Amino acid sequence: MNIFLGISASTGINTGKAFVIPEPVQRIIPQFPVSSQDVEKEWNRFTRAKDKISEKIKRQLDSLSNDSKQDKIQRELFETYLLMLDDPVFLEELKTELEGNPFNIEYILDIKTEEYAGRLRNSGNDYLTERAQDICDIFGRVLNELLNIRPFNIEQVPDGSVIVAKEMNPSDTIILSKRKIAGLALIEGGVSSHVAILARNYDIPAVFGLEKITKQVHTGERLIVDGTAGEIIQSPDEQTLSDYTRKIEEEKQHKQKILEFRDKPAQTKDGTKFNLYANIGTPDEAKIAAEEGADGIGLFRTEFLFMSESSESQVRTRSMSEEEQFEAYKSVLEVMKDKPVVIRTLDAGGDKIISAADLPYEEEKNPMMGLRAIRLTLQFTQLLKTQFRALYRASIYGNLKIMLPLITSTEQVIKAKEIAHQVMEELESENIPFNKDVPIGIMIETAAAGITADCLAKVSDFFSIGTNDLTQYTLGVDRENISVAPLYNEFHLAVLRLIQKTIEAANDQKIPISVCGEMASKTDSVMVLAGMGIRNLSMGPRRISYIKENLSNITIDELQAISAKSLNNL
Missing domain, CATH: 1.10.274.10 (PtsI, HPr-binding domain)
Known part of the structure; x- marks a missing residue:
């Protein structure tokens, strides 16, 4: 038996057989003369x-x-x-x-x-x-x-496996929704990385920061993944396996108890009401959100649709067509009925590489600061135009809201809205029905957006604070880098002040505001956000009942005292 200590990225306990993913072979082109x-x-x-x-x-x-x-x-x-x-x-x-x-x-x-x-x-x-x-x-x-390079196909991972790897790309994480994965054990990755977020969404225990684990664990070995303690136990003895089997059963019983909150409203002990929405990446997750009692969809990450599409084949496919997108958006809206559905336009680039032949991609020295999200779609406007067409066509099937990612200026919002207006004119001329009054809001996820929130509020229909990127960009800390993980602090005074400034700007302009980052799903950070005045939170669907339980045990005065202490923590 051997124990690896790491960092908890997704809580929970599970056991399964290891599947070690080989590290990708770098294509190195030899150069030598021939006769x-x-x-x-x-x-x-x-x-x-x-x-x-x-x-x-x-x-x-x-x-x-x-x-x-x-x-x-x-x-x-x-x-x-x-x-x-x-x-x-x-x-x-x-x-x-x-x-x-x-x-x-x-x-x-x-x-x-x-x-x-x-x-x-x-x-x-x-x-x-x-x-x-x-x-x-x-x-x-x-x-x-x-060169005899054979790329590894992530689809080879069998059900019930504990994936052991150096790292996982966001495009590889499509397997988390397609297979019954028992757990993740990675060398690299941050607790706010997209891999960690998806693991939490699918209730998969995950531990990151596990040095040399790919060299010491072999495919087929029994592993226990203790995502709560941040431990991986290799080849456990009978007593350890018995102890953890009991813990897994206790965890299941707690989850069963939590189910009683599914149909209850989200409110504090003294009756202050909240709206708890779900973050999703695929239409199938909308069904989970509905089952978990979500008040709507607070964030539909459409880039994962594109990733799923491009991962189906070893050959680079075209990015999703208008018709394919329309069907996906329509299905989510129909599942959620009259509940609001916030669909974010394509947030490709950075760490989310989409292997599509018509989607521009070049290696960048600093991709998280590069051509990604709204910058990409405003430069290659056909991508945004196609997505807007699909979104507006789907708008008649439910309560749609459109959200723009990584906004840093009012000019970006205005330009995107101009493209949306062009699309509406086209649809009207083609006699295609759509809802003309779909709100267009923005993500607040950079320091620039937080500081100029008063200006952005005048051109936006709503705000949603993406605390993952907001923390990363404000503190200059790569949220995917395990080496600087201790510096990634959502409770840093700079981050909290930007959130407070954004709340004030939204309230002054009387536009709705929510939080859809990971802070919205954690017990301690929810208390701070609630005390600051946030009443709309969006999280992984399976966290909704836990947050309802947490809110039900505390008063609004207690929440305000907690946030006041955090904001004055000099």
Whole structure:
């Protein structure tokens, strides 16, 4: 038996067999000269690799339905890839370069692919820019074949596993909703990372900061994940396993007791009422939210829809079509009936990389400060326009509100609203029904937004405070970095003062305000927020009954005293 100590990222206890995810192989392109006699040999190596990829795509193409709209989009992409693999102009350029500059074919292919893609990117034509993404992707697969790199498929993880890994990308976390995962044991990751947030959403115990665990644990070994204590127990003895089996049973009994709060209103001991909403990432989670007694959806993270779409295939797909998005939004609105549903526009970029061939992506030195969220969609406006069309079309099926992420200026809000107005004019001219009065609000998740909240309140229909990014950006602490985890402090006076300033601005302008970050789901931080005047909280669906229980045991005066103490903690 061996015990690993880490940091609790998601509470709870569970047991299961380890599944160790291998670390991704970095594509390192070798460079070495070849003799003139070996040029033909290098070309034949390329041809064999290209033909293998072509055959794989043809098999995938044959498996697609001719009737499905989703398969039609996939089919178009596969056919484009096949044309590119046999593009005579590119192949001629590649062979000419190999003969005139005899180096190994991997090196030549890497150079020519990037050169060709660069010409397409700089063409000034949107269609050709998209083809630049395609050519990098498909010939990247040929490079992987030449280098014998086999990307790991997260779908290989079986039900009931404890995932053991160095880290998990947000796109990999789609498996958390698709499999019955017993727990997470990671070397890296912050307690406010998207991986941790999703683990809590799905009630999966998780422990991060586990040094060397991937080297010492092997696939198939029995693990106990104690997310509450922040421990992983490897190959437990009979007594330990018996003790933890009892703890798991006690936890189940407490969860059963909590269920009595599902149908009760959220209110303090002295009757102050609250609205408790749910944070979701997929339409299926809306059903969980409804079952858990949510007053609505406070945050629908639409980027996870796009991630789910792009993770279905090893080949980069197109980002979600208008029709696919419409069906997803419609289904959530119908599940929630007349309850409010806040849907956030695409928050891609940063740590949330979406593998879509038409979604611009380049490596950035500091991606969390780079081209992400509203910055990305305002630069590539077709993404936002398509999403607005789907949202407005779905608006007639429920109580929709639209939210813009990572806003830092009034100009961004105004520009986004102009695009929304254009979309409404288009829908009207096409005689497509929609609700003209859908509120458009914003996330307050940067210091810039908090400081200028009085200005932003004049152009926004509502505020929602994203405390995860607000804390990260205000304190300059990477919430994904385990090394600086102790510095990530949501109760830092600077963060609390920005929240207070935002509340005051919303109240002055008489617009609704809520909190949808992780502070809204934790017992201690909920008490501070409630004492500051927040009455709308959005959290993982399974936390709703716990927060109801917590609020029912305290008065509003006690909550105000707690927050006053935090705000005066100099």
